[in-house]
Amino acid sequence: SGINAEYGSSGINAEYGVEVAVQEEVLLTDEEALREAVKLRSEEAGVESARNTQVLYFDEEYGNNDVRLIELSPELLNTLKEEKSFVLRGDPAEEAVLCTSNKTYTLRECTTSNSLLLTPDLSTNTGTDVITTGSDVITTRRVASTNFVYYELKLCRAKLDKMREILSRSAYSGEENESEDKGYKVTIEDLLSEIQASEKELKEGLDELGAIELNGFWRIIEHEYKTSAVSRILSLLEEMSWSWEKVPLIESCHTLAELQPRFVTELCLRLNGNQVSETEEEVFIKLCEDKICRFYGQYILSSSAGKFNLTEFLEVWQDSLPDGMTIDLTHLRGLALINKSSKPHTISYLAVTDLPVQPARRFAYLFSRQDKWHMTMLSLT
DSSP: OEEEEEEETTEEEESTTOOEEEOSSOOTTOHHHHHHHHHHHHHHHTOOOOSEEEEEEEOTTTTOOOOOOEEOOHHHHHHHHHHOOOEEEOOTTSOOEEEOSSOEEEEEEEEEEEEEEEOTTOOOTTSSOOOOOSSOEEEEEEEOEEEEEEEEEEEEOOBOHHHHHHHHTTOBOOGGGOOTTOSOOBOHHHHHHHSBSOHHHHHHHHHHHTOEEETTEEEOBOHHHHHHHHHHHHHHHHHHTOOTTSEEHHHHHHHTTTTSOHHHHHHHHHHTEEEEEEOSSOEEEEEOHHHHHHHHHHHHHTTOSSEEEHHHHHHHHHHTSOTTOOOOGGGGTTTEEEEOSSSSOEEEEOOGGGSOSSHHHHHHHHHHHOSOOOHHHHHTO
8 A cells, every 4th residue: 555645844745535643753652642743743734633543653674665666547457456467578678568468568667756655554535444433543554665666557569579580480381391499489388478468469469470389389381481382272273263252271272282281271271361151061261352462462572672663563463363353552551662753663572571670770771772751651661
């Protein structure tokens, strides 16, 4: 229990409506002397003497600052009461965060000119432990410490940037490349110990990366291998004359089993489409037009380190798609840099996920690619 008290020439003005008296050279066991001190302080402060008075004293253990104070919103306080636990995460070089089961908060140190008195047993008029006897009652309360520092929590985005890097160390690239000591394989517990995110946010991040749990370890599919796997699926559609709006999942996995594992085919289909129907023998997937357009656009752009003529690129991009799909430049958001100030207009590959995380290095790289940027373009990177 803490109390925010302001020192003045007339004594202590305490919140919560419970009068607190300063005890100077008065023995705590001398009840009459305490009553007189309380009366005197009340008169000096110009307030009525309370029927129930608590006297704060500083004992020989005063000054122990093992306890840290954290300011909580009512909503967060209720959450912590319900969950009964939270986790502080961060390396020594990182800003600490506090994580509940589904949210992440930055933890920042604040100072105050007020004295925050930490008292283990203080009663307040909002509690059920206030003395309500008919006669005046004086209670002594020990002050454990005086604090001028507390921690403030601010809701923030989960810091998932490191997760792609960690998972890339053991990216899956085919059974022929698998070995017991391949890379740095991680469990969900390993990721929670390294990533500044709640468990819910971490799992959502794994879904966005298209990660999959293999033999108890979380893995992502290596980019070039996944590109080849999706290309095989789209070639199969053309070969079998299947509609991209109704792709048979089980048959696709079986047909491509000699070229790539079944779980890779299924993962690629589910990452790029949605299940639309199911029978006893088959599950059908409708490919997402936006995702397939984005896949082909990225595939073409990343095939060259140079710039493409924008008009020619759009023609090649559209021709590469299954019938019925239509390109749109919004499909390439976060993947491409378009320069309309040049003649002719050009487009080049620039993946936001590959940019440096640190702001200074990020801006330095961006301006090395292009001298001038509109604010709207920077906001997309």
